[in-house]
Amino acid sequence: MRRMKRGSKVTVPNRPARRQPVEDIMFPKRRGYKLKVAIAVDTSGSNLHHLKYAVSEVLGIVRVADVDEVVMFSVDAHANTPKKIRSARDINFEGGGGTDMRLAFQSFEDCGADIGIILTDSQSPWYAEPFGGKAHVIVGGLISSGFDRSAFDEIPEWLPKVAIEVE
Secondary structure (H helix, E strand, O other): OOOOOOOOEEEEEEEEOOOOOOOOOOOEEEEEOOOEEEEEEEOOHHHHHHHHHHHHHHHHHHHHOOOOEEEEEEEOOOEOOOEEOOOHHHOOOOOOOOOOOHHHHHHHHHOOOOEEEEEEOOOOOOOOOOOOOOOEEEEEEEEEOOOOOHHHHOOOOOOOEEEEEEO
């Protein structure tokens, strides 16, 4: 399969376009490429009080993202199986042990994600160098008011990060 950028179009010759401007001439259909988004949610003991905010972020992504598929999985001391998310009923958190968010990077590759989003309190070991996988990864740091931001600030510079202020 050829890699395409979001929004680009590919001609699909075996599927005709729905609207044909001229009779007796069959024009091929043009179809856009949509992305697959995977979301890793930190379910370690230190992040349990942030899970309601993680649910809100996941549902917001599902609602507004123009993508083919959104999958979510829990990560603590191990990464769980990604599950397709369409509504709040599909969200199920597992785990609650230690934290190693480096496992999320391999899970993004395993599920074929184009974009990986990590929702965490940032208290985890990280790769010192870029992982080098296919997925473009972004970290959403769930930061409570009055929380020490030092863990969030220790996320490596090569990894894009966004602070999500929560109560």
